[in-house]
Amino acid sequence: MQFPVLSLIIFTPIITALLLLLLPENKKTEVRVISLAAATVALLSSIWVYFSYDINQAGYQLIEKYSWLPAMGISYHVGIDGMSAPLILLTGIVMFTGVLISWGVDDRPREFFAFLFILATGVFGVFASLDLFMLFFFYEIAVFPMYLLIAIWGWKVTREYAAMKLTLYLFIGSVIALVGALAMYFTSGLGTFNMLELENAGFSTAFQKLWFPFVFMGFAVLGGIFPFHNWSPDGHVAAPTAVSMFHAGVLMKLGAFAALRVGIMLLPEGAKFWMPYVILLTLVNVVYGAYIASVQTDFKYVIGFSSVSHMGLVVMGFATLNNNGMLGAGVQMFSHGVMTALFFAVVGMIYDQTHTREIAKLGGMRKVMPLVTLAFIIGGLVSMGMPLFSGFIAEFPIFMGLWTSYPWVAIVAAISIVITASYIIRIIGRVFFGELPQEFSDHLHDVSILDKIAIGFMSFILILLGVYPQIMVPLVQTGVNNVLRLLGGA
Amino acid sequence: MTGNFDYVMVQSILPVIGLLILGILIMVVDLFIPDEQKKVLGWISGVGLITIIITSVLIGRPGPEPEMVWGGMLRFDWYGFVFQMIFLVGAAITSMVAMDIQELGKRGEFYLLLLAATLGMSLMAASANLIMLYVAIETTSIPLYVLAGFLVLDKKSTESGFKYFLFGAMTSTIMLYGFSLLYGFAGTTDIYTIAEKLISDGSPIPLIGAMLLILVGFGFKISVVPLHFWAPDVYEGSPSPVAGFLSTASKAAGFAVLIRVLMAVFPANQDLWSALLATLAVATMTLGNLLALTQKNIKRMLAYSSIAHAGYILIGVVVATERGFSGSIYYLLVYLFSNLAAFAVVTIIGKTIGSDEIADYAGLSRRSPGLALVLLVSLLSLAGMPPLGGFIGKFLVFAAAVEANYIWLAVIGVLNSIIGLYYYLIVLKVVYLYRSENDDKHIVIPGPYSLTLGIITFGIILLGTFFAPWINWVMKAASSLF
Numbered sequence: 012m013q014f015p016v017l018s019l020i021i022f023t024p025i026i027t028a029l030l031l032l033l034l035p036e037n038k039k040t041e042v043r044v045i046s047l048a049a050a051t052v053a054l055l056s057s058i059w060v061y062f063s064y065d066i067n068q069a070g071y072q073l074i075e076k077y078s079w080l081p082a083m084g085i086s087y088h089v090g091i092d093g094m095s096a097p098l099i100l101l102t103g104i105v106m107f108t109g110v111l112i113s114w115g116v117d118d119r120p121r122e123f124f125a126f127l128f129i130l131a132t133g134v135f136g137v138f139a140s141l142d143l144f145m146l147f148f149f150y151e152i153a154v155f156p157m158y159l160l161i162a163i164w165g166w167k168v169t170r171e172y173a174a175m176k177l178t179l180y181l182f183i184g185s186v187i188a189l190v191g192a193l194a195m196y197f198t199s200g201l202g203t204f205n206m207l208e209l210e211n212a213g214f215s216t217a218f219q220k221l222w223f224p225f226v227f228m229g230f231a232v233l234g235g236i237f238p239f240h241n242w243s244p245d246g247h248v249a250a251p252t253a254v255s256m257f258h259a260g261v262l263m264k265l266g267a268f269a270a271l272r273v274g275i276m277l278l279p280e281g282a283k284f285w286m287p288y289v290i291l292l293t294l295v296n297v298v299y300g301a302y303i304a305s306v307q308t309d310f311k312y313v314i315g316f317s318s319v320s321h322m323g324l325v326v327m328g329f330a331t332l333n334n335n336g337m338l339g340a341g342v343q344m345f346s347h348g349v350m351t352a353l354f355f356a357v358v359g360m361i362y363d364q365t366h367t368r369e370i371a372k373l374g375g376m377r378k379v380m381p382l383v384t385l386a387f388i389i390g391g392l393v394s395m396g397m398p399l400f401s402g403f404i405a406e407f408p409i410f411m412g413l414w415t416s417y418p419w420v421a422i423v424a425a426i427s428i429v430i431t432a433s434y435i436i437r438i439i440g441r442v443f444f445g446e447l448p449q450e451f452s453d454h455l456h457d458v459s460i461l462d463k464i465a466i467g468f469m470s471f472i473l474i475l476l477g478v479y480p481q482i483m484v485p486l487v488q489t490g491v492n493n494v495l496r497l498l499g500g501a
Numbered sequence: 502m503t504g505n506f507d508y509v510m511v512q513s514i515l516p517v518i519g520l521l522i523l524g525i526l527i528m529v530v531d532l533f534i535p536d537e538q539k540k541v542l543g544w545i546s547g548v549g550l551i552t553i554i555i556t557s558v559l560i561g562r563p564g565p566e567p568e569m570v571w572g573g574m575l576r577f578d579w580y581g582f583v584f585q586m587i588f589l590v591g592a593a594i595t596s597m598v599a600m601d602i603q604e605l606g607k608r609g610e611f612y613l614l615l616l617a618a619t620l621g622m623s624l625m626a627a628s629a630n631l632i633m634l635y636v637a638i639e640t641t642s643i644p645l646y647v648l649a650g651f652l653v654l655d656k657k658s659t660e661s662g663f664k665y666f667l668f669g670a671m672t673s674t675i676m677l678y679g680f681s682l683l684y685g686f687a688g689t690t691d692i693y694t695i696a697e698k699l700i701s702d703g704s705p706i707p708l709i710g711a712m713l714l715i716l717v718g719f720g721f722k723i724s725v726v727p728l729h730f731w732a733p734d735v736y737e738g739s740p741s742p743v744a745g746f747l748s749t750a751s752k753a754a755g756f757a758v759l760i761r762v763l764m765a766v767f768p769a770n771q772d773l774w775s776a777l778l779a780t781l782a783v784a785t786m787t788l789g790n791l792l793a794l795t796q797k798n799i800k801r802m803l804a805y806s807s808i809a810h811a812g813y814i815l816i817g818v819v820v821a822t823e824r825g826f827s828g829s830i831y832y833l834l835v836y837l838f839s840n841l842a843a844f845a846v847v848t849i850i851g852k853t854i855g856s857d858e859i860a861d862y863a864g865l866s867r868r869s870p871g872l873a874l875v876l877l878v879s880l881l882s883l884a885g886m887p888p889l890g891g892f893i894g895k896f897l898v899f900a901a902a903v904e905a906n907y908i909w910l911a912v913i914g915v916l917n918s919i920i921g922l923y924y925y926l927i928v929l930k931v932v933y934l935y936r937s938e939n940d941d942k943h944i945v946i947p948g949p950y951s952l953t954l955g956i957i958t959f960g961i962i963l964l965g966t967f968f969a970p971w972i973n974w975v976m977k978a979a980s981s982l983f
Contacts, residue, residue, distance in 0.1 A: 036870055080969045082976060083900075122870070122933075144896075148887045155886050158926055159877075163933050171930065175923070182922055186915035189896075193903040193911070 015075050016063075017089045020056045020099065021135045021149075023049055024106070024128035031125045039120050043110075046124040050110040053131070057103030061486075064096045069489040071141060071207070079145075084203030089139040093490025094271065097345040097483055098138045098264055104472065105260045105352045106131050108465035109253035112356050115363070115459075116164065116251070123164055126156040127253060134261050137269060143192050143277075144204040146269060147185070153265060154181045154233075157246075157258065164251040173242075173249035180242040181233050184266075188229025188273065191222045195277060209277050210497055216280045223281025227274030227289070233266025235322040237295040244315030252359025255311075259318045260352035264344045267325045271494070275329060279498045282332060287417075289330045294420055296323025301427040305434040310361070310368040310442065313434055314354045317394060320427055321347045327424065328409040332498055334491055336412025341487035343405035346393060346476060350402065353390040353469040357383055360458050360466075361442070365451055370438060375447030379455045384443040386466040391435040393473050396428055401476035404484065513570045513577035513627070515561035516585045519553035520620040524613055531609030539607040543600020543949070546612040550593035550619075554586060567981050573691055574633040578981040581627035583830060583974055584757040588626070591750030591837050592619040597953040598845045599742035602852060604652055606742075611651060614644040615746070622754040626761075631680045631690040634758060638676075638718075641754060642669050645747060649739040661738025668721065668731045676718020682711035683766065692765045705770065712767055712774065719762070722755025725815065726785040729808045733792075736804035741851055744800060745844025748807040749837040756833060760818055760826055764982045771821055779819045783913055786812030790920040799847055800857050802924065803840065806883060809921060810836055816914055817898045820905040826979035828897030831972060835882065835890030835964045842879035842957040845950065846872055853944050859928055863935035869944040873932050875954045880925040882961045885918050890964030897972070 027049035031042055064072055074090035091099060109127065116123050133153025140146040161174035196204060199212035232239040243263070247255050275282040300320030307313045325347065328340025360383055361376060362368050377384040393402035406428075413421035447455070458466075476483055511518070526549070527542055534541060567578035575581075592615055599615075600606035621641030628634035646669060650662015684690055686708060687698040699708060720728040736744040763774055789809030796802035814836070817829030849872060850865070851857050866873035882889035895918060902911040946954070964971060 032874065078969075080972055082969070082972060119866070119870075122866070148892070151887050151892065155881065159929065159933060162930055171934070175926065178926065179919060179923065182919050183916070186918065187912075190899070190903060190908065190911050190915060193900050194908065196900070197904045 013073065016056050016060055017073050017091065017139045018075055020053055020060065020103070021089070021132055021139060023052050023056075024135070025132035028125040028128040028132070031121050031128070034121060036119070036121055039117070042121045042124055043114055046110050046128070049128065050107045053135075054103040054107040057099045060091060061096050061100040064091060064093070064486060066093075066485050066489055069093070069492065074141070083144075084201070084205065085144045086142055086205065087145060088142040088205060089145075090141050091139060092493055093486045093488065094341055094494070095138045095268070095490070096486060097341065098268060098348075099135065101264065101345050101348040102131065102134050102138065102261050104349060104469065105256055108352060108356065108469055109256050111461045111465040112256070112359065113251070113253040114461050116253075118164065123160070126159050127257065130156040130160070130257060134257075134265055137265050141206050142204050143196065143206050143209065143273065146206075146273065147189055147192065150185055150265065150269060151182075153262065154178070154185065157181075157254070157262070160254045161246060161250045164254070165249040169245060170249045173245040177242040177246040180239060184229040184232030184239070186229075188226045188269075191226035191229065192273065194222055206272065206277065212277075214278065214280070219278040219281030220284050221281075223274060223278045223285050226278065227270050227282070227285070230266050230270035230274060231326060233263060234270060234326055235263050235266070235296065235319050236326055237292045237299070237323070240296060240300070240319045243319055244312055247315035247318065247355070248309065248311045252355060252363075255355040255359070256352040259315070259355060260348040263318065263322050264325075264348055267322065267329070267340075267344060270326070271329055275332075276494055276497050283498070286330045286332055290327060290417055290420055293323045293327035293330060294424055296320060297327060297424045297427045298430075301430040301434075305430050305437075308370055310370050310373070310438065311355075311358050313370075313438060314351065314358060317354075317431065317434070318347070318351050320431065321351070321394070324406060324409055324424070327420075328412060331409075331412040331416045333412050333416055334495060335408040335415070337491045337494060338484070338487055339405050339408030339410075339412060341490060342401070342476075342480075342483060343409060345483065346401035346405040346473070349469050349472050350390050350393045353386055353466060353473070354394075356462070356466055356469070357387045357390070360462055364455050370441050372448065373442045374445040376443045378447050380457055382463050383458055383466065386470045387443060388439060389470045389473055391439055393477070394435055395432045399474070399477045401473045404476060404480040509568060509577060510570050512561050513563070513568070513575055515557050516553055516589060516623045517620055519549075519556065520616050520623065523549040523553065524616040524620075527609055527612050527616070536607070539609065540600050542609055542612050543596050543606050546596035546616065547593050547600075550589050550596065554589045554593070557582075557586070557589075563981075569629060569693070574630045575624070575627040576629035576693070577627065579974070579977040580761065580979070580981045581757075583978040584626035584753060585623045587753050587834055587837055588619050588622040588750045591746060591753070591841065592616065594841045594845070594953060594957060595742050595746040595750075597949055598745070598841070598848055599740070600949055601947050602740065602742065602848065604654075605740050611648070614648050618644040618648070618746075619750070622750060622757075625754045626757040628758070629692050631684065631692060634692070634762075635677060635680060638673065638758070641751070642673065645751060648743045649735055649747065651743065652740055657738035658740065661735045664731060665735045665739075672718050672721035672728065675714050679711045679714030679718070682707065682714065686711070692762065695766050696768055699769075708767075709770065709773065712770065715762065716759075716774075716777075719755055719759040720781070723752050723759065723811045723814075724808050725781050725811055726788050726808070729785065729789070729811075732808055733801045733804040736807070737798060737800045737857070741800065741844055741848035741857075744804075745841045745848075748803065748844070749840050752807070752811060753833040753837060756814060756818070756829060760829070760982065763818070764821070775819050775821055778815055779907070779910055782812045782815035782819055782910065784812075785809065785815065786914065786917040790917050790924075793924050794920065796924075797859055798857050799859050799862070799928065802859065802928070803843055803847070806921065806924070807840060809917065810840075810883070812917070813895065813898055813914055816902050816907070816910055819910065820901045820907060822901060822905055823976065823979045823983065824897070824904060825901035826982060827972070827975040828894070828901045830975040830978055831897050832894035834971065834975070835894040835961070838957055838960045838964060839879045839882035839889070839891055842875055842954065842961060843883065845954055845957065846876045846879065849944070849946060849950055859931055861937075862928065862931045864937035864940040865932040865944075867936070867940045868942060869946065871951075871954075872944060872946060875958055876932060877929055878958050878961055880929060882965070884922040884925045888962060888965045890961045890968075893965055893968050893972075
């Protein structure tokens with residue numbers, strides 16, 4: 012039996028969280044060091060998982076299975092495929108950089124890191140799970156710490172409202188999906204929550220058509236799908252930096268991933284029937300999200316709405332149900348995750364010093380924070396889909412996939428690229444270049460070394476993936492092949 | 502019916518014997534210790550109850566087949582056994598929580614009444630005869646009335662005890678009338694033979710009447726709408742540990758008899774009572790949750806939430822399958838742990854700051870991070886979050902509903918759980934987010950509380966993660982009904 016590395020990744024954060032909660036509350040440095048150690052373990056093991064995946068063999072790997080409740084066919088069953096391996100890596104990256112960036116959290120850091128790590132366990136658990144019950148179990152673990160993280164450490168103005176809104180949206184989505192999952196369990200008659208077996212349950216087309224919208228939309232709420240995207244910008248903005256990073260970078264992928272794994276993969280006939288409608292919703296996401304982002308005056312809201320737009324592209328890619336679209340969506344989940352985490356890190360660094368996020372009041376950041384400026388420009392280029400950056404590797408196949416299935420949607424969606432370019436360039440020009448306002452010029456200073464490591468690391472990944480796509484594309488392709496197999500080779 | 506005395510007969514009432522011995526022990530010890538050391542009675546009671554639990558689990562487990570014992574008065578089966586364990590755990594936790602409360606835990610009578618009520622519940626869960634059942638219910642209720650009004654110098658407590666007594670006595674009378682009708686129709690008080698005798702002749706109308714009368718009595722115990730109105734006043738007024746006991750163990754006892762009587766006496770009318778209870782479940786969940794939303798006092802909030810939980814548990818009864826009943830029992834088990842944890846925190850805070858207003862919980866996470874964390878765990882478990890027990894309870898109940906094609910009921914249930922989540926989060930927000938001027942005054946948690954809270958919290962997490970053994974137990978319990 013191989014080393015249970017997935018379990019190590021899943022349980023390292025939550026065990027660390029429990030340890031942290033047992034520490035006396037005044038030991039703040041110890042809390043941070045332990046957190047960083049745990050995050051490093053998670054990052055290294057996720058890198059190991061990513062590179063140990065054997066592309067030639069494909070399928071699910073690193074499988075661990077222990078029965079959990081035999082009476083109902085529930086097991087602790089984890090494994091990764093080409094779709095989930097990049098997401099595990101992404102979570103490792105965001106967790107590591109998130110801890111680095113949160114070094115300065117001074118209000119109850121013990122609870123902060125503990126809740127953040129409970130969330131991380133949930134996220135790892137969902138990405139790795141091959142059991143439907145387990146997927147829900149970890150999904151909800153990933154969602155509820157969000158409330159506390161936003162409400163306690165968030166932006167004072169909107170945190171209570173945003174945290175509650177986010178929690179209620181996500182839970183309504185997930186419980187509706189849960190009912191759908193129970194219906195699948197009982198209808199299949201297999202008496203198991205094993206998703207690999209449920210894939211072959213042969214649900215009737217009528218059943219699939221009935222339940223697909225509930226299951227798919229229930230999860231896609233967390234992916235920020237229109238018209239249920241409303242919680243997301245508010246949530247992003249109200250959240251403290253590391254939580255925004257986790258939230259936009261990883262959690263939204265959780266929604267898209269679960270919608271794929273449970274919605275599309277278990278109910279493929281339902282997916283084929285409903286996807287044209289889903290495409291329309293995501294089109295609104297993509298174009299309207301980008302438009303709203305471009306008219307925001309608050310720096311963080313711009314990034315928040317840009318996530319809505321980019322996540323729209325992910326779901327749109329899935330909704331094409333063809334090879335290119337899904338391939339692009341798979342890569343986009345990773346690329347956007349790192350990119351948006353980078354963006355929120357940058358926003359957080361600027362806000363921590365200037366205490367404003369009004370684009371009009373900012374300027375000239377290049378002079379005090381050269382590396383931050385560079386990182387934002389790299390993120391911006393990714394966001395616009397420039398070749399040689401990861402965004403291109405992700406978005407180009409999505410548009411190719413769209414073009415084959417829904418050409419006119421591809422044309423309309425492409426408008427978003429122009430809008431995105433406009434707001435990114437506007438921010439770069441206003442915030443980072445130009446004159447440094449008088450009020451800031453005396454007390455601004457460059458960011459700490461830990462912050463530099465974090466954003467440098469993320470920028471490096473975005474460029475690496477852009478210039479050397481082979482590091483990820485063949486891997487995601489194996490995952491896509493598996494989905495296409497279930498769709499009947501469509 | 503057997504009249505012979507054998508080992509099984511002792512086994513079947515092992516918890517009852519244990520409770521009796523423990524009660525006598527406490528009565529005797531109470532006479533010989535000075536007032537300032539009365540706290541030790543709490544330890545005796547708590548440890549004694551745990552000993553009874555361990556002994557029963559080791560040597561008092563029922564066999565695979567249910568057996569009628571004590572002249573057909575009791576049925577010795579897994580169903581009764583699992584419920585007895587639930588009651589004993591509840592009583593053990595309650596004694597541990599109460600022991601540091603002046604006027605409550607430092608008086609021997611309190612433990613005696615608590616044990617008497619638990620004894621009554623243990624018999625309720627096992628009764629197979631209407632007479633026995635009624636005696637057991639009264640043995641439970643009368644000590645509980647006294648407990649609710651235990652703080653004789655406190656107006657609210659006295660009022661709550663009196664209110665509980667009046668409503669309890671009234672519904673109990675109505676229920677007794679139902680019992681007498683059943684006896685009239687069937688000519689027997691044996692619960693397991695009434696059904697056969699009834700089916701043979703006559704129109705179903707009088708029988709349904711008897712059923713409704715009986716449901717009034719049971720509905721009061723489990724605080725189902727429209728018989729819920731006593732709960733908020735009684736919980737608010739009675740001492741917090743007692744309120745915790747009332748809302749958990751006493752409710753579990755109500756469900757124990759409800760399920761047994763419905764399944765044994767009225768199997769023929771299952772469609773009718775399922776439909777009736779489904780309506781009541783929806784009303785109970787929704788009304789409980791909506792009223793909980795607006796509460797400012799945490800004990801009243803927990804009272805309304807406990808009404809809502811009765812609604813979720815009823816879903817399992819409505820479904821009336823093995824999976825449904827096992828879901829309900831598991832739910833009762835996790836609800837016992839979660840709600841007792843919440844009431845334990847309320848007890849400590851009430852004792853320290855002298856208030857049960859939610860607003861006064863501001864700054865709790867700074868004053869006592871541990872206490873805040875226990876409250877977090879208990880409320881999130883009540884809200885149904887994994888990896889806590891509450892999630893598994895809800896999951897099992899809703900799964901049973903979906904299986905039996907009560908999908909609409911499951912959907913109403915899950916939507917209601919969102920409302921629940923909302924008001925629990927409001928409390929947590931006050932605890933974690935808001936500040937008060939006393940932020941720097943730490944709340945000292947007495948030793949027994951740390952131990953008890955640690956055990957309950959561990960229990961809540963255990964029920965939510967390594968649930969297979971316990972679920973197997975409740976499934977055995979549910980299957981012994983059929």
